[in-house]
Amino acid sequence: MNTRMRRAAVAVAATTMAVSLAACGSAKESGDKTSSESAKKGDALKIGLLLPENVTARYEKFDKPIIMQKVSELTGGKAEVVYANAKQDATTQSQQVDTMITNKVDALIIDAVDAKAIENSVKKAKDAGIPVVAFDRLAEGPIDAYTSFDNEEVGRVQGKALLEALGDGAKPTVVMMNGSITDPNAALFKKGAKSVLDGKVTYGKEYDTKEWKPENANANMEGAITALGKDKIDGVYSANDGMAGGIIQALKSAGLSKLPPVTGQDAELAGVQRIVTGEQFMSVYKPYPQEGVVAAEMAVALAKGEKLDTIATSKVDNAGTKGIATVLVPVVSLTKDNIKDTVIKDGIYTLDEICTAKYKAACSAAGLK
Secondary structure, three states: OHHHHHHHHHHHHHHHHHHHHHHHHHHOOOEEEEEOOHOOOOOOOOOEEEEOOOHHHHHHHHHHHHHHHHHHHHHHOOOEEEEEOOOOOOHHHHHHHHHHHOOOOOOOOOOOOOOOOOOOHHHHHHHHHOOOOEEOHHHHHHHEEEEEEHHHHHHHHHHHHHHHOOOOOOOEEEEEOOOOOOOOOHHHHHHHHHHHHHOEEEEEEEOOOHHHHHHHHHHHHHHHHHHHHHHHHOEEEEEEEEHHHHHHHHHHHHHOOOOOOOOOOOOOOHHHHHHHOOOOOOEEOOOOOHHHHHHHHHHHHHHHEOOOOOOOOOOEEOOOOOOOOEEEEEEEEHHHHOOHHHHHHHHOHHHHHOOHHHHHHHHOOOOOO
């Protein structure tokens, strides 16, 4: 585990302990086991980890090493994490599940490329006796556990920040750049944002961005500028930082002297740097270490045949499964004013990583020294 991940993991340890203790206090029996103690496995486990893509920085830089480190800690270094990345291909991910089943993993953590398309693969895993943890996105099928962020709250946080940036006055015209329709989180982000924005803004154009790709957001934004006029766009709701980068590129290419406020999500390094310069108004900081730690705890417990009473704090349903053991991690609105108190304090980035030579002046103006 690299130094940054170690810092991040240490920074969230107290928060994670608080989550576990809260759950423990509400459970009737701490550490309940499933039917047979003889079925309980030791620490020499094999945990499968399937992440959806490698364009968004968080998956390879944060989620993977955090989960691997926590699994190692929980098992005294005896467990093996078998990892694969689907690179945004749902068919590839289904094949990866088949490989995990063949390799007889003891539990599987899946962040689905396509939450619906993965359903049959989840059923196959369950039929093979492999418990499944849905990570970050609520996949369909007989899921055993789920951890993510409060995704409607993510949208509400984005919507509130955008209204703050737009200020008072007549209904401003906003372009909505939502995420991929194959990701159920995108629908929740949109729902949360619109619960705040409806009635207060005019939706000039709205897009569901294929595969979350920045280049697709860029093309969509170019279309919005052509349709509405570059000076008629007061703000842009962007569901994540990667797309915000493509949107801002389109706005700059259109020759705007002053960029409208643009939202984001994920606190990617490039997004944080755009916030420092003022090109992007905000992002949503999601404490990845805490989410990754919970996913690892769930997977190891399930692999050992343990219940999740001391881990899960709530329950959710998907289309076919009721009462899925769940932990939802809170999120934070990230603006220029709290960079030091969020991503720097939690060890996600150092000051030097954000404030490279290109951003030194902007960092100094923002009080990042």
